[in-house]
């Protein structure tokens with residue numbers, strides 16, 4: 001009962017259980033995705049969810065605020081903050097790009 005997470009820039013893929021944070025997954029997998037505050041305030045960890053948004057936790061209030069600012073210069077509507085989202089559903093496939 002895992003979901004597969006791919007980090008496209010790093011050619012990494014890992015199977016994780018629901019509840020796992022993307023931040024933990026990225027760090028354990030050895031990805032080069034940068035982090036700053038790790039608290040949903042700086043926007044450093046923004047990623048594009050290429051596929052599998054439905055397997056992720058809903059956006060937090062902090063995340064919504066930061067993404068409004070980020071989206072002002074990047075119109076992509078599938079951006080998320082890695083430090084704020086978790087895997088919410090099993091048997092999925094999430095593809096991320098940074």
Ligand code: FES
Pocket residue numbers: 034035036037038039040041042043044045046066081082083084
């Ligand atoms: S590391 Fe700052 S918002 Fe994610």
